[in-house]
Amino acid sequence: MADVVVLGSMNMDLVVRTRQHPRPGETVHGTDFVTVPGGKGANQAAAAARLGASVAIVGRVGHDDLGQAIVDNLRSQGVDASRVRRDAQRPSGIAMIVVNDAGENTIVVASGANGAVSVTDLESARGLLSEAHYLVMQFEIPLDTVRSAIDMAAELGLRVVLNPAPAYAVPAGFMNGVFALVVNETEAETLAGQPVTDIASAARAAHVLQRQGPQVVIVTLGAAGAYFLGPDGEQYVPARRVQVVDTTAAGDTFVGGFVAALLMDLPLGDAVRYATCAGTLATMRLGAQTSIPRADEVQTLFERGEIALT
Numbered sequence: 001m002a003d004v005v006v007l008g009s010m011n012m013d014l015v016v017r018t019r020q021h022p023r024p025g026e027t028v029h030g031t032d033f034v035t036v037p038g039g040k041g042a043n044q045a046a047a048a049a050r051l052g053a054s055v056a057i058v059g060r061v062g063h064d065d066l067g068q069a070i071v072d073n074l075r076s077q078g079v080d081a082s083r084v085r086r087d088a089q090r091p092s093g094i095a096m097i098v099v100n101d102a103g104e105n106t107i108v109v110a111s112g113a114n115g116a117v118s119v120t121d122l123e124s125a126r127g128l129l130s131e132a133h134y135l136v137m138q139f140e141i142p143l144d145t146v147r148s149a150i151d152m153a154a155e156l157g158l159r160v161v162l163n164p165a166p167a168y169a170v171p172a173g174f175m176n177g178v179f180a181l182v183v184n185e186t187e188a189e190t191l192a193g194q195p196v197t198d199i200a201s202a203a204r205a206a207h208v209l210q211r212q213g214p215q216v217v218i219v220t221l222g223a224a225g226a227y228f229l230g231p232d233g234e235q236y237v238p239a240r241r242v243q244v245v246d247t248t249a250a251g252d253t254f255v256g257g258f259v260a261a262l263l264m265d266l267p268l269g270d271a272v273r274y275a276t277c278a279g280t281l282a283t284m285r286l287g288a289q290t291s292i293p294r295a296d297e298v299q300t301l302f303e304r305g306e307i308a309l310t
Contacts, residue, residue, distance in 0.1 A: 007149050010070045060090075117145055137150075224238070245284055261275060
């Protein structure tokens, strides 16, 4: 039995570090190259599992060496990957990631098998979903599958945590049935139709987004922290300033940390603060799942405001 089911993407990340991002037509020298399992679904599943949740993932990888490595890694993270389908027609998804000296990244994703995650895959996991408490999703799989999963969650009594990344315009009513919508500034701007540049504009966007259906809206603000709007009010949660190494998967770690905190029965404000601590610590290491902090590291920052990475 899993408390959290993640329906989402799984990739292999090909990460290069360089002094600065290349301009169009420019070639720059890279300094380091690593291959790291990633994909928003896999990252969020790994983060929730590492922070104490019981997690299963549903999705697809290719019938190739990368797919096997992705599945093996998820299992090593404590994630139940028994519902991951090996697609013989499509390759595993990959992401090409370039990280500059400021820790900022650019990412190009080739979805591969993630683009074939279907309602059939969802239906095959109905028994798993019927025993879970939370369903976590992103937009790196087909949107019709995401919407069908929201409907199934309502039928089965699960709370849906949706991270609409990458963000697309969605039909009216698409967010109905979502418990918590987690977006960064760019995603909030796309879905709310207005710029998000600071806390005040994040608050305005959150109110627009809440009217689209979700009970809770969380806007992550990078190094500035997060803002949330819930049924009982709204609050800004600042983040601690740290030396940023790589922002890859910081948002995914936030989502995993948020769900793990909810399973600890933390109030909404504390859950957002715990998630902010998790996301902040993830920026201090290189890579996607390699950057996810341990539960004790997050707890130390959450309780005492101290960083104790080892």
